[in-house]
Amino acid sequence: MKNGLACIGLTTLDVVARAIDALPKEEGTGLIEGVSCAPAGTAGAPALLAARLGLPSRLISAVGDDLTGRFIRTALIDFGVDVSDLEILPGLPSSTTLLAVSSSGVRPGFHALGAGMLARVTPSALQAVSEVGFLHYGGIGGPKLDGGEGVSIVQAASRAGAIVTCDLIAPQPSAIEEVRRLLPYVDYFLPSAVEAVFLTGQQDLFVAAETFRSWGAKGCIIKNGARGLVVALDGVSSTLPAYAITPIDTTSCGDSFCAGFIAALSRGWSPLDAARFGTATAALVAQGLATLGKLESFEATETAMRQMTLNEAA
Ligand SMILES: Nc1ncnc2c1ncn2[C@@H]1O[C@H](COP(=O)(O)OP(=O)(O)OP(=O)(O)O)[C@@H](O)[C@H]1O
Ligand SMILES: [Mg+2]
Known part of the structure; x- marks a missing residue:
C-alpha cells in the first residue's frame, strides 16, 4: 500500500517569542522566557510535524535564496522531510512571521510576504503526489495554484489513490470559489471555526460542515481551539473535546491537528480516533513554543493521550 505524505502550499519561518505584554520603551531590551524559530505555514508545518510523528513526508513549496530559506531547508532536512520539491527562488526573501505571544497566550503577529506562497505544480511535484498515500493541500490563496493548477494536482493525487486533506489560512473572499473548485476531490476538509464561518456565512458550525459536504467534501472537521472539534463524517455529525x-x-495548533490526524490515519486508525489523536498532537504542540512545541513522537503522543484529561466543559 502507498504511504507517506506530500504537503503543498505555504512555507514560512515562524519566529515566536514569549512572553511579550508590552514593547520596551524606545530602544530598550527586555528579558523574556524564550524565542524559538521553526519552519511553519500550511504546508511547511504539517510536513515537519508529520515527519516528527514518523510519517515520511515531502514538501512542495518554495523559499527565497536568503539565509532564512537555508535555515528552513536545513531544519526540514534535519527532521527527515524530503525537500526535493522545495524550490529556492532567486531574488526573493523567504516568507517570515514574527509572533509575540503574551503571558495570557494571545499572539499578535507580523508577516512579511515572500517566496513561501509561490508553490507551483511542476512535473516532479505531479510525480511525487502519484506515489504517496496522502496529499495535504495548503495552497489556497497561492498565486501559482488558485484558478486551476492547484486543483490539477489534487485531482492527480486523488486519481492515483491518495487520501486528500485540505486546510487554509487567512482566506480572502476569492477563496470561496477556490474551495468550491477543490472540495469535490477532498476527502477531509479541515478549516478552523473562523474560516468555516467566513467561507459559508453560517454561524452554526454543524451547518457550515454540512455546507462543505454539499460542496463536495467527503468529510469535514472544523477546528475550534480549546472547544475542540466539530466532526461531520459519513453523514454523522458530532463534537470532540x-x-x-x-x-x-498555540501557534501551529491547526497544522499539528492536521499532521496528527493524517499520521494516525496512515497507521489504520478510524477517522474519529485519528481526530482524537490530532487533538492530542495539538495539545502537545500548544505546551511549548513554535511549530513543534513539546511534540516528540507518535508513541509519546499515544502515551500523553492516556494521561491528559479532556476539556469536556468547553
Ligand atoms: N487552548 C487550547 N487548549 C487545548 N487544545 C487546543 C487549544 N488551542 C488549540 N487546541 C487544539 O488544537 C486544535 C486546532 O486548533 P485551532 O482550532 O486553534 O486551529 P486553527 O485555528 O486552524 O489554528 P492555526 O491558528 O494554527 O491555524 C483544536 O481543535 C484543539 O484540539
Ligand atoms: Mg488554521
Whole structure:
C-alpha cells in the first residue's frame, strides 16, 4: 500500500517569542522566557510535524535564496522531510512571521510576504503526489495554484489513490470559489471555526460542515481551539473535546491537528480516533513554543493521550 505524505502550499519561518505584554520603551531590551524559530505555514508545518510523528513526508513549496530559506531547508532536512520539491527562488526573501505571544497566550503577529506562497505544480511535484498515500493541500490563496493548477494536482493525487486533506489560512473572499473548485476531490476538509464561518456565512458550525459536504467534501472537521472539534463524517455529525491543558503558545495548533490526524490515519486508525489523536498532537504542540512545541513522537503522543484529561466543559 502507498504511504507517506506530500504537503503543498505555504512555507514560512515562524519566529515566536514569549512572553511579550508590552514593547520596551524606545530602544530598550527586555528579558523574556524564550524565542524559538521553526519552519511553519500550511504546508511547511504539517510536513515537519508529520515527519516528527514518523510519517515520511515531502514538501512542495518554495523559499527565497536568503539565509532564512537555508535555515528552513536545513531544519526540514534535519527532521527527515524530503525537500526535493522545495524550490529556492532567486531574488526573493523567504516568507517570515514574527509572533509575540503574551503571558495570557494571545499572539499578535507580523508577516512579511515572500517566496513561501509561490508553490507551483511542476512535473516532479505531479510525480511525487502519484506515489504517496496522502496529499495535504495548503495552497489556497497561492498565486501559482488558485484558478486551476492547484486543483490539477489534487485531482492527480486523488486519481492515483491518495487520501486528500485540505486546510487554509487567512482566506480572502476569492477563496470561496477556490474551495468550491477543490472540495469535490477532498476527502477531509479541515478549516478552523473562523474560516468555516467566513467561507459559508453560517454561524452554526454543524451547518457550515454540512455546507462543505454539499460542496463536495467527503468529510469535514472544523477546528475550534480549546472547544475542540466539530466532526461531520459519513453523514454523522458530532463534537470532540480538546484536552485540558495550560497552553504556552498555540501557534501551529491547526497544522499539528492536521499532521496528527493524517499520521494516525496512515497507521489504520478510524477517522474519529485519528481526530482524537490530532487533538492530542495539538495539545502537545500548544505546551511549548513554535511549530513543534513539546511534540516528540507518535508513541509519546499515544502515551500523553492516556494521561491528559479532556476539556469536556468547553
Ligand atoms: N487552548 C487550547 N487548549 C487545548 N487544545 C487546543 C487549544 N488551542 C488549540 N487546541 C487544539 O488544537 C486544535 C486546532 O486548533 P485551532 O482550532 O486553534 O486551529 P486553527 O485555528 O486552524 O489554528 P492555526 O491558528 O494554527 O491555524 C483544536 O481543535 C484543539 O484540539
Ligand atoms: Mg488554521
